[in-house]
Amino acid sequence: MATILVVEDERELNTLIRRHLEDEGHSVAQAFDGPSALAAAQHDHPDLVILDWMLPRLDGMEVCRRLRRESIVPILMLTARADEVDRVLGLEVGADDYLTKPFSIRELLARVRAIFRRIELQGQAGSSEANQALLQDGPLRVDVGEHTASVDGRTVELTPKEFDLLALLVRNPGRAFARDYLLEKVWGYDYGGLDTRTVDTHVLRLRKKLGPVGDRIETVWGVGYRFARPRRPVGPEA
Numbered sequence: 061m062a063t064i065l066v067v068e069d070e071r072e073l074n075t076l077i078r079r080h081l082e083d084e085g086h087s088v089a090q091a092f093d094g095p096s097a098l099a100a101a102q103h104d105h106p107d108l109v110i111l112d113w114m115l116p117r118l119d120g121m122e123v124c125r126r127l128r129r130e131s132i133v134p135i136l137m138l139t140a141r142a143d144e145v146d147r148v149l150g151l152e153v154g155a156d157d158y159l160t161k162p163f164s165i166r167e168l169l170a171r172v173r174a175i176f177r178r179i180e181l182q183g184q185a186g187s188s189e190a191n192q193a194l195l196q197d198g199p200l201r202v203d204v205g206e207h208t209a210s211v212d213g214r215t216v217e218l219t220p221k222e223f224d225l226l227a228l229l230v231r232n233p234g235r236a237f238a239r240d241y242l243l244e245k246v247w248g249y250d251y252g253g254l255d256t257r258t259v260d261t262h263v264l265r266l267r268k269k270l271g272p273v274g275d276r277i278e279t280v281w282g283v284g285y286r287f288a289r290p291r292r293p294v295g296p297e298a
Contacts, residue, residue: 062176063087067097068138068217069115069124074151077110080165081172092131094118108175110168111155113139121153133176133208138163151261154219157247172194180249196228198290200273202230216269221246225262226270229277229287236280260286 064081068074069092078088082161089104091097093116093242099108109127113120124135135156153156195202199212204227209216218226224246229237237257246258263285267274276288 061086061087062107063089063104064172065089065091065097065100065104065109067091067094067100067109067113067115067120069093070112074166078155080169084172087240092116094120095273096122098126101131101133104135108172109133109135110172111135112135113137124155125153128219134179136168136175151219151221151258151266155160156221168224174247176226181213195227197230197233197287198273200230200276202227202268211270211273218266218269222262222266222269225259226266233287234289236283236286238284242284 064086066074066077066088067090068077071092074092074148078090081088086233089106091100095117097109097111098118099113100106111120111124115123120137120139120206124137127133127135134156135154136157138159138160138161140161150201157175159168159171161247183214188288193203195204201210202223203209207220209218209226225242228242228245239259242259243256262275263279267277270277278286278288
């Protein structure tokens with residue numbers, strides 16, 4: 061059983077989501093505007109936040125941004141705004157997933173299950189790969205246990221999905237990953253190939269945040285991405 065915070069100003073929809081989540085065995089907290097969402101998150105320490113974009117007093121984007129400053133809690137954003145720019149903005153401020161209204165409750169529950177399944181699998185992987193908890197590659201340091209990354213000792217601020225994507229790539233240098241595979245492993249379920257641009261968006265942001273090290277994340281045309289092995293300098297033979 062998990063604690064889930066549902067932030068939705070449409071009270072009937074909020075209650076409908078709450079009832080179905082409770083039927084799944086979860087404990088549900090509710091909020092109907094931005095400030096109350098932040099207060100509930102601080103009080104209830106939810107395992108997942110389902111967050112509407114259009115909220116009174118403080119919109120969902122700002123709520124997401126503030127939550128992300130303090131927590132790595134998964135955030136599933138709900139919105140009637142289907143434009144790609146809006147979707148990318150939501151991911152950029154730290155949302156883990158994005159569901160466009162109108163949606164079916166069945167799809168919402170599938171997303172929730174997938175998020176928790178991903179968390180469980182990551183926990184299992186973390187316990188079985190303790191020897192890989194600290195990934196070091198030149199100036200890049202990725203601490204899986206502490207969920208931190210740094211370049212030349214400088215902390216790089218990453219969203220949870222950016223971190224998970226980076227850790228997967230760095231743990232497998234030289235291996236090319238298809239976008240669909242990355243979606244399944246990092247986001248936790250099969251997007252059906254419809255949202256592979258989500259991976260592209262996160263890679264672009266990772267490259268920018270990592271600076272020169274970001275060039276190591278290479279595009280493999282027709283496939284996806286890989287973290288390149290260190291290039292050995294070429295010099296005259298001794």
